[in-house]
Amino acid sequence: MGELRRRPLIIATVVMFAAVFVVTGRIIGFGRALHLISGPGVGETWFDNPVYTVAESTVVLVLVFAHAWRTPVLVAVPSILALVLVAEHAAFYRPHISLSRADAVQLMLILFIIMAAGGLLLRMRERSRSALAAAAEERVRRDERLDMARELHDVVAHHVTGMLVQAQAALVVAAQDKDKACAMLPGIVEGGTDALGAMSAMVRTLRDNGAAGATTDLTADLHQLAERSGLPVRANVELTADVRPELGRSVLRLVQEALTNARKHAFDATSVEVDVRLTSDLVLLSVVDNGTVRPSHSGGFGLVGMRERVHELGGRFFAGPTGEGWLVTAELPLEVRA
Structure with a gap:
């Protein structure tokens, strides 16, 4: 399930990386985008529209946030670095109407830090919640084990102790009075029957989700x-x-x-x-x-x-x-x- 959730993010990251670089090449020329030649851009295109620039930057920032929040560290780090690299490259080489190159690069870097920090904060909060939920589940299991241990001791040990006491008494009197010793056997049998019944009741209780039958x-x-x-x-x-x-x-x-x-x-x-x-x-x-x-x-x-x-x-x-x-x-x- 986790792999299925990560796959769309990885695909979107690769597509966005390629799209930003291709658009940069369309605006300033691929030779200039690859640092092969210098000089001004190839001319105005509709990609220069500020609305497109804002939309493109928003998508990149959302992907950074999503990776910092959702994906494993080994996937998130290279994905975020790739997006930062291509976005900062575009911010530096593309022409801007109201911002200098340095200002555009600095603004994008600040936004990247904010989005990555927000994603990490959500990741830490979810891990904390998971840890608390696991601890609560473990406490419930521990309480259930303690309750079962008490039930075993209180119910079964009660009957077994009675059987043991009667059996010991029968052994003591057997040498002098066998009839008296034999007379104790029904009590031992009754105690064993009660113990078996108590065990059966406990099994039924456990099968009924622990809803112990009260008096x-x-x-x-x-x-x-x-x-x-x-x-x-x-x-x-x-x-x-x-x-x-x-x-x-x-x-x-x-x-x-x-x-x-x-x-x-x-x-x-x-x-x-x-x-x-x-x-x-x-x-x-x-x-x-x-x-x-x-x-x-x-x-x-x-x-x-x-x-x-x-x-x-x-x-x-x-x-x-x-x-x-x-x-x-x-x-x-x-x-x-x-």
Whole structure:
């Protein structure tokens, strides 16, 4: 496509170069145009008309501007030099009514510089716009990758962690009580089924241009999440009004990840409290357990993902030990903040 755009400019440049030289020869004689002989011109022709001179100069200047703006440097430089050379030659040797030779040459040179500078300015502006567009596209791709990474961690890791915990428990009790170990297998199978379903949902989301399906009943989904977590959870959900879909989805993911972390790290917890409530302008959530206190940076991506998700929504996030367990809190605005 770029080559097709350049070709008319190159053809026009060659034609104009030849035309200016031929007209110069018609006005002052080809021998004089080629510096073979000296002396006055061959006589008046209609090419001496000032209207023609202005039109011819305008076309040359437009071609210089177009080359400086559009064509690659390796094409633009020789094309512009050729046009400047033949135009300055004509300005010097052709007779002028109101300008001396020096004035005509100087005027054309100034106009050439102005047109070339204008074309270069437009070229630089377009390159700047292209660079900004490329940077914006890269940011969008990066955000999409981060979102997919969070979804993989929040959704799939939640189910896989449950399967792993149950499988480890089954191994521990298998030596003493095989029946009890076998009784845990349906839970592992159910966790695998849920993980597969979550993966299928993510694939469908990606095929639908990333339009992630949000929860339709946040209160029910939160209670179901607590019941199926495998932890001694006491849930208190007070949502007196609907929240926007992406916010409800984030609340669900935050609670899910907090319960996953509790199941992985606070395996000795005897109490986990989930509290989600609505104020006039915020959704407040907290998940606290009384299990073993673990370091704030355990090497995983759970806390990082939760913090990123909250900050993207314009909220505040905290996770850390309480002295008797671990606390995760978040404040999420009901409306998007500019």
